[in-house]
Amino acid sequence: MxxxxxxxxxxxxxxxxxxxxxxxxxxxxxxxxxxxxxxxxxxxxxxxxxxxxxxxxxxxxxxxxxxxxxxxxxxxxxxxxxxxxxxxxxxxxxxxxxxxxxxxxxxxxxxxxxxxxxxxxSVFATGGIGGVHRGAETSMDISADLEEIAHTPVLVVCAGAKSILDLGLTLEYLETHGVPVIGYQTKELPAFYTRHSGFEVDYEIDSPKKLAEAFHTSQEMGLCAGMLVTNPIPKEYSMEHEVIEQAIAKAVEEARIKGIHGKQTTPFLLSRIKDVTGGRSLEANIQLVYHNAKLAALTAVELCKLETV
The missing domain is CATH 3.40.1790.10 (Indigoidine synthase domain)
Structure with a gap:
């Protein structure tokens, strides 16, 4: 190459x-x-x-x-x-x-x-990953993010999959492709704007050092998959599950009526959710990105220590 x-x-x-x-x-x-x-x-x-x-x-x-x-x-x-x-x-x-x-x-x-x-x-911080979209059983709308995490050895720190997705099917897809989903100090999959989804992650890990050790071990073993770390949005910015679900349902229906699909879907839904929630979702989005960046930084520092031993 x-x-x-x-x-x-x-x-x-x-x-x-x-x-x-x-x-x-x-x-x-x-x-x-x-x-x-x-x-x-x-x-x-x-x-x-x-x-x-x-x-x-x-x-x-x-x-x-x-x-x-x-x-x-x-x-x-x-x-x-x-x-x-x-x-x-x-x-x-x-x-x-x-x-x-x-x-x-x-x-x-x-x-x-x-x-x-x-x-x-080796370490990447983002807001939330893409995943299996609601209604994917007929639309086949599945984010390329999932396939990439399955094949590219990078540790991804996020606030879970975006709550506009079908979280259960997203977890099933990741399991099938051998991607470990780790909750940082939680056993429950966070859902981007909210800390709660009702779905369990594969493992709970409580420190950046242990996250780095898990990823380093994966690298030393020659495993090709990435690793997904889900970091719940800070409590003070977390939105109520019912409120965000109602906003999502309204936005999804609008997207269906307007015929929006493919790569335009996520930006449209996020924009409409921001409007429906009076801007609260935008502030939540910003704060969770900062939160993920901090965890990614602490983990990257620990990973460097392991790689230079």
Whole structure:
């Protein structure tokens, strides 16, 4: 493979990887498609600040001018935020075409994992992963995120699967593909905006050190799958399960009536849920991303200790 032709790693991130310092990857779809401007840029820069505060180097990932950028500059983050949905949402199927066309792309969980792995980064913090959509038994709408976690050895820290999904089927899919789902200090799968889903995770782990040990063991054993760490949203920002379910049901019905499907589904639903909840869901989204970044940073630091022994 000729990755150097396509991969562009910032000087700071490159030096950290070379010197075996902790690095945490961040996606860019949350910037372009997940929040309105300028809140998206403010949040992205604050997430990077959280990572630095806890001893890691942030690596925001995107496709800029056909280059797989690992460690976007402040100006590039501003560009992604201002451009918003005009930027291509880049999943696995889009990556080669966007690169060949020297186009721009905001990376999803899938492509962020892929590019992070190419660059040698093992820990990734995000908001929530995609999964099996409600009604997938007829639509076959299943996020590529699940397949990527099954095949790319990156530890993903999230607030669970987005609550717009069928959480039971999402867990079944991950089990079938050999992905361990770990609850951080919880036995229950968090559901993005809320701490509760009614579904159990595979394992509960109570410290970043133990998370790092589990992932390190997986790497040493040569297992190819990633590892999913689900970190509940802080209690003070958690929304009531019934409130968010009602908002989701309303948004899902609107999407059905308007014929919205595929990669447009999640941005539409999140936007409508924000409107239905009077903006509460947006603040919850922002806070859970900060919370996940902190846990990812602490875990990456512990993983570095194990890898340099």
């Amino acid at each position: 000729n990755l150097e032709k396509y991969l562009e790693i910032s000087q700071e991130v490159s030096a950290a990887i070379k010197n075996k310092k902790a690095v945490v990857a961040l996606e860019s779809t949350i910037i372009s498609h997940g929040m309105p401007y300028p809140k998206n840029v403010e949040t992205a820069l604050q997430v990077e600040a959280v990572l630095r505060e806890h001893g890691t180097v942030p690596a925001t990932i995107a496709v800029i001018g056909g280059k797989l950028k690992v460690g976007c500059s402040k100006d590039e983050i501003e560009y992604l935020g201002k451009s918003g949905a005009k930027i291509n949402k880049a999943s696995r199927r889009d990556l080669a075409v966007l690169t060949a066309r020297r186009a721009d792309g905001a990376t999803t969980v899938t492509t962020t994992m892929m590019i992070a792995h190419m660059a040698g980064i």
